[in-house]
Amino acid sequence: MNNKPKDYLMEYRLKKCIVYTLLIVGLIITLAPFFWMLSTSLKTRAGIFTMPPQWIPDEPTLMHYGRLFDEVDFLRSFLNSTIVAISVTVLGLFFNSLAGYAFAKYRFPGRDRIFAILILSLMVPGQVTMMPVFLILRSVGLINTYLGLIITGTISVFGIFLVRQFVQTIPNDLIEAARIDGCSEFGIYLKVILPLCKPVLATLGIFTFMASWNEFLWPLIVMVREEMYTLPVALAALEGQYATDYGLVMAGAVVVVIPVIIVFLLAQKYIIEGISTTGLKG
Amino acid sequence: MADVVFENVSKIYNGGVIGCKDINLEIRDKEFCILVGPSGCGKSTTLRTIAGLEEITEGNLKVDNEIVNNIPPKDRDIAMVFQNYALYPHMKVADNMAFGLKLRKYPKEEINKRVDEAARILGITKLLDRRPKQLSGGQRQRVALGRAIVRKPKVFLFDEPLSNLDAKLRVQMRVEIKKLSSKLQTTMIYVTHDQVEAMTMGDRIVVMKDGFIQQVDDPIKLYNEPKNKFVAGFIGSPSMNFIDAEITSESEKYQIKGDSFNISLNKKAFDFLQKYNGKNIIIGIRPEDIIDRVYAKVSTSKNVVRAEVITEEPMGSENYIHANIGSNKIIMKTKGSNRVSMGDELELIFKPEQLHFFDVKTEERIT
Numbered sequence: 001m002n003n004k005p006k007d008y009l010m011e012y013r014l015k016k017c018i019v020y021t022l023l024i025v026g027l028i029i030t031l032a033p034f035f036w037m038l039s040t041s042l043k044t045r046a047g048i049f050t051m052p053p054q055w056i057p058d059e060p061t062l063m064h065y066g067r068l069f070d071e072v073d074f075l076r077s078f079l080n081s082t083i084v085a086i087s088v089t090v091l092g093l094f095f096n097s098l099a100g101y102a103f104a105k106y107r108f109p110g111r112d113r114i115f116a117i118l119i120l121s122l123m124v125p126g127q128v129t130m131m132p133v134f135l136i137l138r139s140v141g142l143i144n145t146y147l148g149l150i151i152t153g154t155i156s157v158f159g160i161f162l163v164r165q166f167v168q169t170i171p172n173d174l175i176e177a178a179r180i181d182g183c184s185e186f187g188i189y190l191k192v193i194l195p196l197c198k199p200v201l202a203t204l205g206i207f208t209f210m211a212s213w214n215e216f217l218w219p220l221i222v223m224v225r226e227e228m229y230t231l232p233v234a235l236a237a238l239e240g241q242y243a244t245d246y247g248l249v250m251a252g253a254v255v256v257v258i259p260v261i262i263v264f265l266l267a268q269k270y271i272i273e274g275i276s277t278t279g280l281k282g
Numbered sequence: 283m284a285d286v287v288f289e290n291v292s293k294i295y296n297g298g299v300i301g302c303k304d305i306n307l308e309i310r311d312k313e314f315c316i317l318v319g320p321s322g323c324g325k326s327t328t329l330r331t332i333a334g335l336e337e338i339t340e341g342n343l344k345v346d347n348e349i350v351n352n353i354p355p356k357d358r359d360i361a362m363v364f365q366n367y368a369l370y371p372h373m374k375v376a377d378n379m380a381f382g383l384k385l386r387k388y389p390k391e392e393i394n395k396r397v398d399e400a401a402r403i404l405g406i407t408k409l410l411d412r413r414p415k416q417l418s419g420g421q422r423q424r425v426a427l428g429r430a431i432v433r434k435p436k437v438f439l440f441d442e443p444l445s446n447l448d449a450k451l452r453v454q455m456r457v458e459i460k461k462l463s464s465k466l467q468t469t470m471i472y473v474t475h476d477q478v479e480a481m482t483m484g485d486r487i488v489v490m491k492d493g494f495i496q497q498v499d500d501p502i503k504l505y506n507e508p509k510n511k512f513v514a515g516f517i518g519s520p521s522m523n524f525i526d527a528e529i530t531s532e533s534e535k536y537q538i539k540g541d542s543f544n545i546s547l548n549k550k551a552f553d554f555l556q557k558y559n560g561k562n563i564i565i566g567i568r569p570e571d572i573i574d575r576v577y578a579k580v581s582t583s584k585n586v587v588r589a590e591v592i593t594e595e596p597m598g599s600e601n602y603i604h605a606n607i608g609s610n611k612i613i614m615k616t617k618g619s620n621r622v623s624m625g626d627e628l629e630l631i632f633k634p635e636q637l638h639f640f641d642v643k644t645e646e647r648i649t
Contacts, residue, residue, distance in 0.1 A: 173368035176335050181382035181429075182356040191381075195372040 034257070041065070041250035048246050064251035074252060076227055077234035082259075083146055084219075084230060085212040088153040092208045093201055096156055100163025101193050105175060115164070118157045126218075134221055148222050149230075153212055159204050166200040167193060202270030210260055231256045284346030284436040284469055285311045286332060291341035293327050300493040301327035301336065307488060307498065309471060314463045316484035317473045319516070324493040325473045329439050332471060333362050346436055356385075361430035362439040365446060367422040369414040369429070376401075376410040379428045396432040403462070404428050420451045427459070431466065438463075440472040444479065456483060477517050481505070489513050511645035514566050514638060520602060522566045522638070523612040531559045538565060542608030543587040547634055554649050555639065563648065566638035569602065572614040575629040585634070591626040603628075 035055070040048055041064055043057040050058075068074040102108075103115050133152060134143075142148035170193065178188045194201070216232040223229055229237065235252045238245065286309040293301035302324035309315045317325040330336040331343060334355035342349050350358055361382070369378050376397055383393045401407045404424040414422055423443060430438055443459070444452045460483050463470050474480055480487050481501045489496040489504070489512075497509040508514035514522045527540045535546040536555055547555075555563075575586055589605040589612065596602075599618045604611065605628060614630065622628070639648040 171366060171368065173364045173366055174370065176333075176355075177362070177364060177368040177429075178370075178381075179335070179355045180333055180360065180362050181433075182385035184356075187385070192370060198372075 037250050037253050037257075040246055041254050043247060045247060064247040065255075067248055068251050068255065071248075072234065072238065073227065074231075074234060074255065077229045077231050078255065080146070080223075080228060081213060081231040084149045084153070085209050087146070087150045088212040089205050089209045091150065091154045092156060092159060093205055095154060096159035096204065097163045097194065097197060097201060098189060099155075099160045101167050101189055103160065104164045104167035105170075105172070118160065122157050130218065130221065137222065142222075144223060144225050144228050146228075149219060152218070152222075153215070156208065159208065162200055162204055163197060166197060170196055199270055202267050206263060206267050206270075209263055213256075213260055285309060285313075286437055286469060286471065287342075287344040288328075289342040289344070291328075291331060291343055292339050293324075293331055293336055294339045300324070302331070302490070303493045305341070305495060307495065309469060309486075311469055312467050314460070314470045314472065314483060314485045316480040316487045317471065317490060318475065318477060318480040318487055319490035319496075320475060322492075323490040325475075325488075325490050326441055327493075328490070329362075329441055329471060329473045332358075332437065333360055333439055334358050359433075359435050360437045360439055361433045361435040362441065363423075363426045363430050363443045365442040367414070367426040367446075369422055369425055371414050373413070374410065375406065375412055375414070375417070375425050375428075378414065378425055379432050382429065382433050393432075396434075397428075400428040400431040403431065403465070419447050420455065423447060423455060427462070431462075434468075436469065438466075438468055438470040440470065442474055443472075444474070445476075452479075459483065478519060481517065487517075489516060491516075507647070507649075508566075508638065509647050511564060511566070511640045511647075514640070514647075518568060520569050520613045520615070522568050523572070523610070523614075524640075525565050525567070525607065525610045525612070526562065526642075527565050528562050529555055529558050529560065531556075540565075540587075540608055540610070545585045545587070545632065545634075547637075551634075558639075558641075558648060562642050564640040564642055564645070566640060567612075567632050567636065569613045569615040571633040571636035572612065573631045573633065574614075574616060574620065575631055577616070577620070578631055585631060587630045587632065589628045589630050591622045591624055591628060593624060594622055596621065605630075 039055060039057060042060040042062070043054070044059055044061055044063070047054060047057050047059065103111065137143055137148045137152070142151075174192060174196075175188055178192045183191060214232060215230070216236065219230040220233050220236070223233060226237075231252075235249065235256055238249050238252050286307075288305040288307040291305040292303045294303075295301055305328060317328055319325050327336055331338050332345070334350065334353060338351050343351055345358060345360070369375075370381065373381065379397045379400060380393045383396065388396075397410070398407070401410055404427060406421060406424050406428060409417060409421055409425070414425065417425065423446075426443070440459075444455050447455060456479060459472075463483075472479075472483065481504075484501055486498060486500050487504050488498045491512050497504060497513045499507075504513065504517055508517060508522075511524065515524070525540055527538045530537045530539065531549075532546070534549055536549055536552055536559075538545040538547060587607055589607045592604040592606060592611070594601055594603050596618060601616050601618050601620055601622075603614050603616060603620075603622055605614065606612075607630075640646065641648055
């Protein structure tokens, strides 16, 4: 026998090598801007413009971070963002899951029609409704308030839809068993539906938090006074009209990004679980 | 402990679909009552009206002498076991069982006592810390039973609880549920489509079809005196054989004439057939009431029915023989040793005292 048997192990290893190389390249491309941001935020003013550019600063400094809190009130913005994002997330999870559960499991007149109209509203671009909503907020005196941002950000049709699809996969028998066991209708939602919805709520929670944290245009319109700025608005305000203080902007960007990364790391297990189960179980 | 009384209860769904209609039924205290019928006969609907999961369109439903039409499920003091167990996946077994008690604000010691006791009865003490996902079908069923038992309800409802189990486990659980019912001494209402479950477990059986009650009786009476052709065919396995025939009268005897046989019956014993003299009827005979003439105790050449074997189903202890009598197909049950092959000619005898007669039009039993 001259023909050598095919070396499957070798082939398998080679394939793995190729896959990992591609993944590593992708990782570098993705991480590079973040690394550049971090690096720039730690450079001195002179270091920022050194040629050739330095990946790792010669003389790292926390100067820009200090200025962030001394020269501009970034702490206040951080607080504003936190209050708004957490409120929107918590209230949003509550109301959207409540509505999603109702649409999934209760029979009431016009249910499917109302739901269709809600879905249709997803087609309307946010920019179209911005001015009318702003006018309404102004007429009720909610400009420059947390509440103005919170109530407009809480209800999300996408969230309702996501929860509804998930709840539909929960057997009716469970709900009926709880009803016989002595649960009130709200008790069923609280003690049976909510715990079972954990994966989808984790996904929705992270999406909502990130969307609210990163939102720029709407807070820019609603929050006129500087002390009410959220982080992205404050960050944008750091850029001067003629010259940009790159060190300061990058330090600001790092501060904005860190909470998002933390939230993501904490919840990534649920996000993946949520995305895969919402698709498959339905 | 309570009796459950239906007074002209109907459930009509939106769009006029009948769930169940004109149900009049009195389920006595501590009785094990079985609702049985084919799919879509309204047995589950009837059960769900007792639970309060379906609203009643007409009539009154009384539990323990109290009209419960508008009482929500949680205040009816009933417990229900579902076909797919309906255990809460996010709770441990012990919490699943305790859930109903916690909601009713029982003291903690009482809850623990009841859960432990129920777990002991059902043999699931070791499973209390597991989650439903980690249990087999039979274990889940036990937990579902446990969840009902701890509540000590007035009435237990079972909605096809054994349908998702494999055949062997089903037989085992059947016996256990029956034992449980005599131990707990509580009214139990049990829905099934399996007539074997109905026959073996129930004190009384309610046979339903198309939303209506067909017959309510104890198992043996139901088997021996089915009120109509549907009940006769539904109860018993293999089913009762039905053969078209005509009755004529001859001095001392009635002649039952089929398309290929002729049986004469004593007029005195069958005097109820008089009004059908000269008319077509349906005769019914159970598979075990047909005997091969060779095995008959008293050999007789009278009333012999000729049949041709189509096939046989040997069960070991018994043998089911499928045969043609003229244009009618029948099944007979014989001893396992009695083997036949296709095309064999048989000479059969119908036990005359075991013959059933049904009206051709109404399909009601003739008595």
